[in-house]
Amino acid sequence: MLTLIHKECGCPALDESPVGEVCAIPIDRFPFTCFSCLEEIDDASEVRLSEEMGI
Numbered sequence: 001m002l003t004l005i006h007k008e009c010g011c012p013a014l015d016e017s018p019v020g021e022v023c024a025i026p027i028d029r030f031p032f033t034c035f036s037c038l039e040e041i042d043d044a045s046e047v048r049l050s051e052e053m054g055i
């Protein structure tokens, strides 16, 4: 499962990952507010995709 990570705070940028199996940052969602630190994320350069390892 892929999660959208906010680079600045290193935490999930969205409550639930909308990325799913598409493996792409949902650029049509920008700008939006980071779920973790509540700062505004303007574009894809401020986030990265992280694969959560389900253990």
Ligand SMILES: [Zn+2]
Residues within 6 Å of the ligand: 006, 008, 009, 010, 011, 013, 034, 035, 036, 037, 038, 039
């Ligand atoms: Zn953040």
